[in-house]
Amino acid sequence: MSDEKLPTRSENFSEWYNQIVLKSELADYAPVRGCMVIRPYGWTLWENIQAALDRRFKDTGHVNAAFPLLIPMSFLEKEKAHVEGFSPELAVVTIGGGETLEEPLIVRPTSETIIGYMYSKWVKSWRDLPILINQWGNVVRWEMRTKLFLRTLEFYWQEGHTAHSSEQEAREETLRMLDVYADFAINEAAVPVIKGVKSETEKFAGAVMSTTIEAMMGDTRALQSGTSHFLGQNFAKAFNIQYSDQKNELQHAWTTSWGLSTRFIGAIIMTHGDDQGLILPPRLAPIQVVIVPIFKSAADKSAVLDVTERVAQDLKSASIRLKVDYREEVNPGFKYNDWEMRGVPLRIEIGPKDVEKKSVVLARRDKPGKEGKSFVSQDILSATVIEMLATIQTSMLERATAFRDSHIHDPKDFAELAEVVQNGWALSWWCEKKECESKVKDETKASTRCFPLDQNSGEGKCIVCGQPAKRKVYFARSY
Amino acid sequence: MSDEKLPTRSENFSEWYNQIVLKSELADYAPVRGCMVIRPYGWTLWENIQAALDRRFKDTGHVNAAFPLLIPMSFLEKEKAHVEGFSPELAVVTIGGGETLEEPLIVRPTSETIIGYMYSKWVKSWRDLPILINQWGNVVRWEMRTKLFLRTLEFYWQEGHTAHSSEQEAREETLRMLDVYADFAINEAAVPVIKGVKSETEKFAGAVMSTTIEAMMGDTRALQSGTSHFLGQNFAKAFNIQYSDQKNELQHAWTTSWGLSTRFIGAIIMTHGDDQGLILPPRLAPIQVVIVPIFKSAADKSAVLDVTERVAQDLKSASIRLKVDYREEVNPGFKYNDWEMRGVPLRIEIGPKDVEKKSVVLARRDKPGKEGKSFVSQDILSATVIEMLATIQTSMLERATAFRDSHIHDPKDFAELAEVVQNGWALSWWCEKKECESKVKDETKASTRCFPLDQNSGEGKCIVCGQPAKRKVYFARSY
Numbered sequence: 001m002s003d004e005k006l007p008t009r010s011e012n013f014s015e016w017y018n019q020i021v022l023k024s025e026l027a028d029y030a031p032v033r034g035c036m037v038i039r040p041y042g043w044t045l046w047e048n049i050q051a052a053l054d055r056r057f058k059d060t061g062h063v064n065a066a067f068p069l070l071i072p073m074s075f076l077e078k079e080k081a082h083v084e085g086f087s088p089e090l091a092v093v094t095i096g097g098g099e100t101l102e103e104p105l106i107v108r109p110t111s112e113t114i115i116g117y118m119y120s121k122w123v124k125s126w127r128d129l130p131i132l133i134n135q136w137g138n139v140v141r142w143e144m145r146t147k148l149f150l151r152t153l154e155f156y157w158q159e160g161h162t163a164h165s166s167e168q169e170a171r172e173e174t175l176r177m178l179d180v181y182a183d184f185a186i187n188e189a190a191v192p193v194i195k196g197v198k199s200e201t202e203k204f205a206g207a208v209m210s211t212t213i214e215a216m217m218g219d220t221r222a223l224q225s226g227t228s229h230f231l232g233q234n235f236a237k238a239f240n241i242q243y244s245d246q247k248n249e250l251q252h253a254w255t256t257s258w259g260l261s262t263r264f265i266g267a268i269i270m271t272h273g274d275d276q277g278l279i280l281p282p283r284l285a286p287i288q289v290v291i292v293p294i295f296k297s298a299a300d301k302s303a304v305l306d307v308t309e310r311v312a313q314d315l316k317s318a319s320i321r322l323k324v325d326y327r328e329e330v331n332p333g334f335k336y337n338d339w340e341m342r343g344v345p346l347r348i349e350i351g352p353k354d355v356e357k358k359s360v361v362l363a364r365r366d367k368p369g370k371e372g373k374s375f376v377s378q379d380i381l382s383a384t385v386i387e388m389l390a391t392i393q394t395s396m397l398e399r400a401t402a403f404r405d406s407h408i409h410d411p412k413d414f415a416e417l418a419e420v421v422q423n424g425w426a427l428s429w430w431c432e433k434k435e436c437e438s439k440v441k442d443e444t445k446a447s448t449r450c451f452p453l454d455q456n457s458g459e460g461k462c463i464v465c466g467q468p469a470k471r472k473v474y475f476a477r478s479y
Numbered sequence: 480m481s482d483e484k485l486p487t488r489s490e491n492f493s494e495w496y497n498q499i500v501l502k503s504e505l506a507d508y509a510p511v512r513g514c515m516v517i518r519p520y521g522w523t524l525w526e527n528i529q530a531a532l533d534r535r536f537k538d539t540g541h542v543n544a545a546f547p548l549l550i551p552m553s554f555l556e557k558e559k560a561h562v563e564g565f566s567p568e569l570a571v572v573t574i575g576g577g578e579t580l581e582e583p584l585i586v587r588p589t590s591e592t593i594i595g596y597m598y599s600k601w602v603k604s605w606r607d608l609p610i611l612i613n614q615w616g617n618v619v620r621w622e623m624r625t626k627l628f629l630r631t632l633e634f635y636w637q638e639g640h641t642a643h644s645s646e647q648e649a650r651e652e653t654l655r656m657l658d659v660y661a662d663f664a665i666n667e668a669a670v671p672v673i674k675g676v677k678s679e680t681e682k683f684a685g686a687v688m689s690t691t692i693e694a695m696m697g698d699t700r701a702l703q704s705g706t707s708h709f710l711g712q713n714f715a716k717a718f719n720i721q722y723s724d725q726k727n728e729l730q731h732a733w734t735t736s737w738g739l740s741t742r743f744i745g746a747i748i749m750t751h752g753d754d755q756g757l758i759l760p761p762r763l764a765p766i767q768v769v770i771v772p773i774f775k776s777a778a779d780k781s782a783v784l785d786v787t788e789r790v791a792q793d794l795k796s797a798s799i800r801l802k803v804d805y806r807e808e809v810n811p812g813f814k815y816n817d818w819e820m821r822g823v824p825l826r827i828e829i830g831p832k833d834v835e836k837k838s839v840v841l842a843r844r845d846k847p848g849k850e851g852k853s854f855v856s857q858d859i860l861s862a863t864v865i866e867m868l869a870t871i872q873t874s875m876l877e878r879a880t881a882f883r884d885s886h887i888h889d890p891k892d893f894a895e896l897a898e899v900v901q902n903g904w905a906l907s908w909w910c911e912k913k914e915c916e917s918k919v920k921d922e923t924k925a926s927t928r929c930f931p932l933d934q935n936s937g938e939g940k941c942i943v944c945g946q947p948a949k950r951k952v953y954f955a956r957s958y
Contacts, residue, residue: 028600028601030593031551031593032549032584035547036547037545038545040542040543040612042544043542043543063522063523065517065518066516066517067516068509068516068633069586069617069633070570070632070633072510072511088576089576090574090576090577091549091574091584092573092574093570093572093573094572095571095583096569096570096571096621097568097623098567098569098621107548107586122507127808133519138545138548138616138617142575153575154547154548156545
């Protein structure tokens with residue numbers, strides 16, 4: 001950990017974020033502009049995210065596969081909106097094995113095209129549908145303004161690609177996977193996301209409809225944290241994904257795609273972190289509990305380490321992800337700061353007095369100072385720890401939800417909208433015309449985030465132009 | 480599954496292999512030359528391989544991380560042998576975001592260079608060592624003659640990269656990971672590999688010493704199935720991985736790297752497969768047991784499916800990876816062939832007679848015909864199945880070991896060596912001169928595979944030139 005002081009969140013949120021990522025050793029800058037190295041602590045967090053999502057994908061009938069990294073340039077051109085959206089961002093391989101390639105290959109920015117091509121080979125009859133495949137992998141998009149986890153040239157994600165025999169089934173799949181993402185975000189990451197539909201301007205290049213989970217970060221900016229797209233027959237027509245239906249007539253399939261990336265790690269950092277560093281939700285934290293043994297004399301050391309070993313064994317048997325900090329070259333205060341920076345949800349302190357009293361000190365990461373400290377008997381420790389981790393998880397979600405709700409506004413007019421989006425989100429009627437969306441963006445830097453799914457049908461007046469509007473939309477500045 | 484007939488192994492082993500991979504839906508050809516799509520059945524097999532290896536990596540103190548896909552061309556040039564070995568095989572990105580790049584980027588063929596660069600940033604003191612990091616990912620090598628799983632432009636693997644403060648520790652790590660690979664191959668995949676050291680000609684570009692696990696395929700050719708390299712200080716010097724030792728003096732670190740790839744799936748196919756298709760080891764098989772319900776009348780159907788459901792529930796509760804084949808558009812004989820092609824270790828048949836007798840039929844994939852069939856009471860089924868899967872696993876290893884041992888020869892002279900390597904391996908004294916190695920290759924197509932670790936010290940005469948030799952080496956034709 002470097003000694004440079006962490007800026008507070010209110011001083012400089014962006015720099016606070018960058019420093020947190022580096023100091024907690026989640027990630028580091030790579031030697032290629034805009035690329036990152038995800039360090040073991042960050043990758044273990046990603047592995048826990050992967051496990052939580054993968055379990056949900058498999059429970060909803062999906063299987064994993066792997067499609068190639070390199071895609072012929074001509075594939076992208078088969079879907080008009082898709083190529084327009086992605087061509088400015090491509091990394092292109094022009095040389096292979098020392099020779100200039102006849103057709104350049106792109107490093108996949110997303111895989112609808114190559115997967116569409118393969119599905120057209122595999123699908124013949126209605127019996128071959130649905131195909132419910134997910135892929136865990138890396139993609140490359142040549143971003144100009146990059147930020148660790150949030151926007152990097154290469155990032156890691158999963159991309160699900162499904163093909164169905166009916167529009168309704170594909171639309172249901174789109175929303176099913178949005179629900180999976182929301183369930184994961186809320187119940188595993190304690191990130192209270194809002195489910196909604198993207199505007200025409202903001203939708204995925206090639207989609208009929210894009211849905212999203214949007215999260216509010218600690219500076220009130222919105223982060224698109226996962227998306228699920230209904231692609232209609234756009235890619236099925238571009239790649240001839242056709243099947244014989246039960247009447248033996250040839251039909252185009254209906255497809256979806258959905259993705260969640262290492263960007264989500266950014267969501268966790270900026271939802272929960274405080275001026276001391278990361279705060280990780282217990283269900284995803286690489287280390288749930290750190291034990292710091294405290295001693296000065298050799299006699300104390302032996303007694304304290306005996307208890308430490310025993311306690312560690314107990315907690316490990318209870319499947320708690322545990323680290324004991326045995327370092328002797330640094331003092332306990334340094335260790336506290338170090339593990340607070342890394343966001344470990346619960347710290348256990350064991351000193352000579354604790355040995356005597358057959359107790360330990362528990363210190364919650366989410367409640368600094370005395371409020372978060374308690375003394376617990378060594379006998380009932382693992383049950384207490386499990387309960388406390390669950391309490392921390394709940395409490396983190398409650399705090400983030402309260403923060404979000406207190407920063408969602410219902411402005412009465414455009415002037416008030418312009419004001420509230422400087423420190424929050426606006427939920428307002430919008431007529432769905434692009435001019436009004438652009439006006440908000442140009443004058444306030446806020447974009448439309450989503451039409452929340454959870455809204456009553458009704459009618460109001462557009463917050464921008466006053467014309468009739470059928471749906472409310474969230475306006476917010478975003479990452 | 481296509482209807483084209485599978486060639487037998489003796490007719491055409493190579494085409495038998497290609498057809499098996501396609502028909503069992505392990506993988507398919509991608510639209511880019513030499514690339515493959517790993518289909519869900521193949522990817523699940525890879526996931527099981529990953530889990531078995533990853534557990535062993537973590538048990539030996541390693542953690543996972545992710546380093547960038549794209550590497551500056553100049554990095555490769557810092558280690559002379561490394562760049563010479565890899566430059567003919569590179570895929571090069573020359574365009575990014577529509578602009579020609581100032582410095583071309585290579586798509587990683589392996590990551591010693593970029594990881595060496597990062598380690599040089601992270602390592603300062605002896606306290607920072609060892610670094611024990613593994614990465615699961617994809618790499619690209621521009622191969623000219625490709626074959627599904629065995630040699631593809633893009634493949635999936637893990638690459639471990641460690642840095643140590645002493646030569647001895649790095650050498651120990653090299654052999655520890657070779658042991659991990661051998662333990663995995665033998666005990667999870669039932670592939671009886673031989674551990675050994677590569678010759679100077681065959682070692683990794685940039686290594687001081689390369690070790691390997693070599694497996695004998697069903698046509699007696701050798702397959703290098705995993706490698707572990709002692710890199711000395713070659714990469715530490717090229718990338719300045721330096722640390723202050725306990726006397727505060729600056730030292731270069733010692734590094735290792737080790738990898739096992741999707742090529743291993745080829746080893747499983749060619750070690751165990753027969754003329755009916757794949758035979759998968761139970762410990763890695765995506766589906767360990769398939770149940771085929773058999774009925775004609777509606778009354779039978781209801782009774783049979785009732786029992787099937789109950790049996791399936793029992794086996795799932797026992798954590799057996801299970802598939803019930805409910806298809807009605809194909810008959811049981813078709814299903815038997817289909818699951819035999821896919822190598823499912825154990826089939827359960829349930830028909831009206833079995834319902835009556837409260838029994839089921841078990842059919843082992845590794846013993847075709849009556850010999851592999853048994854009738855088992857429904858009451859003790861899950862225990863019987865678990866036991867039988869273990870028996871199949873053991874029996875597969877025994878059969879592969881016996882096959883291998885019966886094809887290892889001790890030729891008395893070069894003429895006999897030339898003969899035996901046409902249908903087996905030779906274990907012979909070799910003087911370690913390149914001329915003798917080349918002569919064998921030129922005249923017999925056999926290369927040196929490895930000096931087996933398991934050999935007594937001694938001295939003999941080189942099988943080629945008759946000069947004194949200190950070690951025996953395996954000569955074999957290889958993939």
